[in-house]
Amino acid sequence: MTTPAPIATVLLARPVPQAYDYLAGDADLAVGQVVRAPFGNSQALGVVTGFRDRPENPDVRLKAITEALTTPAVPNRTLDFVRWLAWYNQHPEGAVLKMALRGAEPAKRPRKTPIPEPNPDHPGRTLNPSQHSAAASLGQALDDHMFSTWLLDGVTGSGKTETYFAAIAHLLRRDPTAQVLVLTPEIALSGDVGARFADRFAAEPPLWHADIAEGRRKQIWQAVARNQARCVIGARSALFLPFQNLRLIIVDEEHDSSYKQEEGLTYHARDMAVARAHIEQAVCVLASATPSLESQWNAAASKYGHLRLGERAGGAQKPDLQLVDMRATPPDNGTFLAPPLRQAIAETLAKGEQSLLFLNRRGYAPLTLCRTCGHRLTAPGGENYLVEHKHTGRLVCHLTGFSMRKPKACPECGEETLVSVGPGVERIAEEAQETFPDARVEILSSDLSDTPKVVAARLKAMEAGEIDILVATQMAAKGHNFPNLTLVGVVDADLGLRGADLRAAERTFQVVNQVAGRAGRAEKPGRALIQTYDPDNTTMQTVIRQDREAFVRAELNERQALGLPPFGRLVAVVVSGKTLGQVEAAAETLARTAPQAAGFDLYGPAEPVHGRIRGVWRRRLLLRADLGKDVQGYLKAWRQSYRLPRSVTVQFDVDPQSFF
Numbered sequence: 001m002t003t004p005a006p007i008a009t010v011l012l013a014r015p016v017p018q019a020y021d022y023l024a025g026d027a028d029l030a031v032g033q034v035v036r037a038p039f040g041n042s043q044a045l046g047v048v049t050g051f052r053d054r055p056e057n058p059d060v061r062l063k064a065i066t067e068a069l070t071t072p073a074v075p076n077r078t079l080d081f082v083r084w085l086a087w088y089n090q091h092p093e094g095a096v097l098k099m100a101l102r103g104a105e106p107a108k109r110p111r112k113t114p115i116p117e118p119n120p121d122h123p124g125r126t127l128n129p130s131q132h133s134a135a136a137s138l139g140q141a142l143d144d145h146m147f148s149t150w151l152l153d154g155v156t157g158s159g160k161t162e163t164y165f166a167a168i169a170h171l172l173r174r175d176p177t178a179q180v181l182v183l184t185p186e187i188a189l190s191g192d193v194g195a196r197f198a199d200r201f202a203a204e205p206p207l208w209h210a211d212i213a214e215g216r217r218k219q220i221w222q223a224v225a226r227n228q229a230r231c232v233i234g235a236r237s238a239l240f241l242p243f244q245n246l247r248l249i250i251v252d253e254e255h256d257s258s259y260k261q262e263e264g265l266t267y268h269a270r271d272m273a274v275a276r277a278h279i280e281q282a283v284c285v286l287a288s289a290t291p292s293l294e295s296q297w298n299a300a301a302s303k304y305g306h307l308r309l310g311e312r313a314g315g316a317q318k319p320d321l322q323l324v325d326m327r328a329t330p331p332d333n334g335t336f337l338a339p340p341l342r343q344a345i346a347e348t349l350a351k352g353e354q355s356l357l358f359l360n361r362r363g364y365a366p367l368t369l370c371r372t373c374g375h376r377l378t379a380p381g382g383e384n385y386l387v388e389h390k391h392t393g394r395l396v397c398h399l400t401g402f403s404m405r406k407p408k409a410c411p412e413c414g415e416e417t418l419v420s421v422g423p424g425v426e427r428i429a430e431e432a433q434e435t436f437p438d439a440r441v442e443i444l445s446s447d448l449s450d451t452p453k454v455v456a457a458r459l460k461a462m463e464a465g466e467i468d469i470l471v472a473t474q475m476a477a478k479g480h481n482f483p484n485l486t487l488v489g490v491v492d493a494d495l496g497l498r499g500a501d502l503r504a505a506e507r508t509f510q511v512v513n514q515v516a517g518r519a520g521r522a523e524k525p526g527r528a529l530i531q532t533y534d535p536d537n538t539t540m541q542t543v544i545r546q547d548r549e550a551f552v553r554a555e556l557n558e559r560q561a562l563g564l565p566p567f568g569r570l571v572a573v574v575v576s577g578k579t580l581g582q583v584e585a586a587a588e589t590l591a592r593t594a595p596q597a598a599g600f601d602l603y604g605p606a607e608p609v610h611g612r613i614r615g616v617w618r619r620r621l622l623l624r625a626d627l628g629k630d631v632q633g634y635l636k637a638w639r640q641s642y643r644l645p646r647s648v649t650v651q652f653d654v655d656p657q658s659f660f
């Protein structure tokens with residue numbers, strides 16, 4: 001094979017908007033070939049995207065490609081996906097390519113053990129009728145070999161995982177080259193799904209996430225590109241792997257907010273999974289017990305097929321849900337567990353069963369306050385409160401990672417009168433331990449997750465019954481199986497409803513439902529007690545009645561009235577920089593230069609919830625567009641119409657999820 005033309009266009013894995021011309025030289029090149037090429041004073045990794053006979057710009061002296069790497073080519077459809085994602089989210093193509101090339105360089109030391117082949121004929125469970133019919137629809141869709149998206153919708157424990165395993169088995173049997181991607185929102189959950197996959201298919205699947213070792217990363221990348229890895233389980237970055245024949249993408253827990261990459265290259269992995277499936281003409285399955293409003297809306301509009309799983313698989317019952325009115329039965333001073341919840345924990349302990357206390361707040365206390373002068377401890381150069389972590393004795397900014405030893409005296413007035421205000425999981429664990437001295441109390445939160453192993457070990461201990469009371473953040477809301485867990489206490493169900501977030505109610509509904517669904521997964525009936533100061537709130541009421549339809553109706557009505565997603569589109573624009581005056585001026589410039597167009601509204605500039613982080617000032621604008629408008633075209637025109645000082649950064653976030 002020789003190179004078809006003297007000039008190759010190469011997209012570099014650098015923040016460049018497009019491919020550049022290079023002299024092909026005598027290297028054997030083809031589209032998709034991974035190469036190294038000079039860029040400025042350094043060498044950059046890139047991919048050949050095409051060939052031409054004459055340079056685009058005859059006045060530029062072209063440089064030659066340095067080397068072609070001995071690594072498999074990136075498939076065309078993977079490159080199409082990279083370009084599409086860059087366009088949709090308005091990122092430089094090269095920056096997106098960089099994600100697709102993580103692991104592309106040949107391993108130095110190739111691994112001897114290949115990635116094991118999953119065995120679809122390894123016996124699985126006998127599906128119940130509703131699982132069977134859902135799996136049959138997916139099987140038919142896979143046989144059709146066309147793009148389609150399915151919402152796999154069923155309460156926690158209804159057997160969604162078994163159902164999509166059946167679809168995977170069907171595919172692997174039918175098509176010896178088909179590949180499958182299972183996305184999970186978190187590493188810990190990848191492991192959980194991975195273990196079940198290994199059980200079902202008698203083969204350990206490759207797990208792909210941010211923390212895998214470099215050698216393993218390369219092995220997986222190459223195996224995927226060579227079609228020697230049939231099924232990958234991974235976090236959102238697995239979307240960029242160079243699949244040869246991707247036929248099926250499963251997005252597990254599709255409603256989970258961590259699918260949205262919020263910093264740097266923003267994108268929503270769930271939506272991008274649907275886009276990738278479209279490009280690959282593959283089947284996409286979105287699985288959830290509490291689907292996002294967008295997905296429910298798409299299912300209702302018949303854009304997605306809707307597969308419902310009814311009853312819980314294996315005979316487990318729905319948990320009994322009760323609100324604990326914190327006004328009527330308040331906890332003792334300085335404590336956070338109200339009498340009804342304490343009593344329920346005592347009863348559960350007496351039966352030798354397990355309890356889960358859920359609070360979506362890491363650390364010991366979310367605020368440290370001086371009782372003398374009222375000073376609240378914040379991060380330097382920021383306005384964010386520092387969170388106390390007792391096990392390390394430090395105050396931590398959860399936004400920036402800044403931390404300091406907790407001082408004895410108030411840095412403002414010098415008095416030794418600092419108090420911890422409010423609870424985090426550490427404080428709840430402390431209270432639980434003091435109240436039940438003989439109980440085995442443990443914490444599960446992402447603070448432990450420097451090593452995913454610690455999290456995995458704790459989940460195992462819980463599963464094995466070695467923990468009586470697990471105090472957990474939303475890490476526990478996910479699909480773990482704890483057969484002896486029969487009580488869930490939601491410590492503060494109002495937490496999610498504070499703050500000006502479009503999705504606050506939706507998230508509260510989801511998380512309370514998910515956590516409550518952890519109780520009574522095996523044969524034992526479970527119950528969930530939900531502590532709230534606002535028991536009459538619509539969200540609380542619909543949670544208690546498990547009336548998702550009513551919740552969705554109310555929420556969709558509200559959004560429709562405001563033209564918000566899914567009845568309109570949003571783009572968040574964040575302007576940031578070191579000088580407040582410059583940031584404010586830039587935000588004004590942006591507002592002034594925004595194109596006037598029918599169907600687009602611009603709000604702001606406004607001061608965000610976090611107006612200053614690590615000494616960097618921030619202002620935000622919000623663009624709203626009617627459905628069907630060319631949002632990307634609008635953004636492109638807008639970005640060409642202003643000039644800003646280099647000291648100011650502008651970030652566009654298409655389909656934003658949070659509003660900080």
Ligand code: ADP
Pocket residue numbers: 125126127128131154155156157158159160161162163313314479481
């Ligand atoms: P979901 O993904 O909806 O939470 P799972 O697929 O994890 O549900 O199933 C919940 C539990 O029920 C698991 O322990 C699973 O092994 C079991 N299970 C699922 N389907 C069946 C079935 N058809 N027969 C027996 N047990 C099942």
